[in-house]
Amino acid sequence: MSLVVKRYIPLAITFVMGIIMVIATYFLEIGSPARDATTLLTGTVDVIVATAGVIGLIVLLRHHGVNVSRRGKYWKYSTITIIGVITYLIVAVYGVAIQGRYLMVASEPVSWVYNQLYAHMDATIFSLLAFFIASAAYRAFRLRSLEASVLLLVGALMLLGRAPIGGVMWEGFPNIATWLLNVPNSAGMRAITIGIAIGAILLAIRQLMGVERGYLGPER
Amino acid sequence: MIYGINDGLVASFVLLIVVVAEGLIALYLSRTGRAHPKIRKIAGLEAIEEAVGRATEMGRPITYTTGLGGIRDQVYYQTIAGLNILGYTAELAAKYNARLIYFPYDPTIIPMAVDVMEQAYIRAGKSEAFNRDNIQYLGGDQFPWAFGVLGAMHREQSAANIHMGPFWAESLILSESGFYTGAIQIAGTANYHQIAFFVVAADYALIGEELMAAGAYLSKDPTSIGSLWGSDWAKITSIALTILAVLLTAAGVTALLDFFAL
Numbered sequence: 001m002s003l004v005v006k007r008y009i010p011l012a013i014t015f016v017m018g019i020i021m022v023i024a025t026y027f028l029e030i031g032s033p034a035r036d037a038t039t040l041l042t043g044t045v046d047v048i049v050a051t052a053g054v055i056g057l058i059v060l061l062r063h064h065g066v067n068v069s070r071r072g073k074y075w076k077y078s079t080i081t082i083i084g085v086i087t088y089l090i091v092a093v094y095g096v097a098i099q100g101r102y103l104m105v106a107s108e109p110v111s112w113v114y115n116q117l118y119a120h121m122d123a124t125i126f127s128l129l130a131f132f133i134a135s136a137a138y139r140a141f142r143l144r145s146l147e148a149s150v151l152l153l154v155g156a157l158m159l160l161g162r163a164p165i166g167g168v169m170w171e172g173f174p175n176i177a178t179w180l181l182n183v184p185n186s187a188g189m190r191a192i193t194i195g196i197a198i199g200a201i202l203l204a205i206r207q208l209m210g211v212e213r214g215y216l217g218p219e220r
Numbered sequence: 221m222i223y224g225i226n227d228g229l230v231a232s233f234v235l236l237i238v239v240v241a242e243g244l245i246a247l248y249l250s251r252t253g254r255a256h257p258k259i260r261k262i263a264g265l266e267a268i269e270e271a272v273g274r275a276t277e278m279g280r281p282i283t284y285t286t287g288l289g290g291i292r293d294q295v296y297y298q299t300i301a302g303l304n305i306l307g308y309t310a311e312l313a314a315k316y317n318a319r320l321i322y323f324p325y326d327p328t329i330i331p332m333a334v335d336v337m338e339q340a341y342i343r344a345g346k347s348e349a350f351n352r353d354n355i356q357y358l359g360g361d362q363f364p365w366a367f368g369v370l371g372a373m374h375r376e377q378s379a380a381n382i383h384m385g386p387f388w389a390e391s392l393i394l395s396e397s398g399f400y401t402g403a404i405q406i407a408g409t410a411n412y413h414q415i416a417f418f419v420v421a422a423d424y425a426l427i428g429e430e431l432m433a434a435g436a437y438l439s440k441d442p443t444s445i446g447s448l449w450g451s452d453w454a455k456i457t458s459i460a461l462t463i464l465a466v467l468l469t470a471a472g473v474t475a476l477l478d479f480f481a482l
Binding site for chain 1: 291
């Protein structure tokens, strides 16, 4: 593929689209035909996403298919993955067939699989986060340095301020926790947020001007 | 509309112009060689080479993720920053003959990741060593993806785990479980609510804008580094405006606050 197609055209598209979006956000009134047109333009991303979904499916099936055929490492897990993907696809097609709906609208069989299997497994995984928080907190709150000591002190005050027992012990704990959240925490977060926003604008400038193009393909 | 600008966005537009102007001036000065800005060392990025070297010595792979980002969401810039660091990491991995496994979350970035990694292997002069199978798509749902990565980290006994991009609740799942594999961990995100988890659980953490600066920092390109200089100017402007607004408000003058509300 030539350098023009692989590099210059994507850079030109990035630049033009970036400028159009800035103009639309600041100068085109919401509800005006021109603003609606730019909204439609962003809708083209859905086409890319839909195509990429197929790429994702192919990459997934190819990777696990090769692993199974070569009896590679953990090929049994790969088999389960392939069975899962194909079964869900069959359920989706069956749902469309019996209900005559579009694929994007979840049919009853698809919803059933989602609600009865997926939702529970997802919630189980999410709930494990509590244990990860506990183990991370244990390591972080050890008195190894001045910073860790401050973290321990603030963490303890926050726990006492937010847990009901803290307020029973001393009514000042909830106030301290609220102050910690609203004053020092907000100040730190706002500083980080301003830094991130400026960093993002400068990254966008580097990309729009083609200075930073590490995300593009090989220069050949 | 005020001066043709949508309501509520006048101050935002003026500040955007100021930040962009500062960035462009800094970029111009460094490109023309009139200024030679220096950048401080970012420990998290310096540690990537150490992590890749460690993986090579141990004969174990490096796992890499760019969080839950794609090209369609508002945090895409973090994904792009993550891909820039992926290119650098892949080049080092190619140079040191270490295996790098990348787990994309959103299928839209698979083609970009393939290009970025291929380019990195070409730069390292090891194009034949590039293997597309090391880009493993695990699905596009938060917790299944996170546990897919977690499982891979444990099965492969990765020597280094690198997470750069937008992360949410899975940040701690990944970094804490990665800790138990004994891997060196480098993580960065601009999602400020997750930064604390990475700081606590990873060996090195990139905080907020350090992630966005990574591409310029790693490229060592004076022009890119110049734009980081511009971001320093923008931060000084923000601090000055904040102090000025506080002083004026304390003195009973609300002109600046009124302007910000425009």
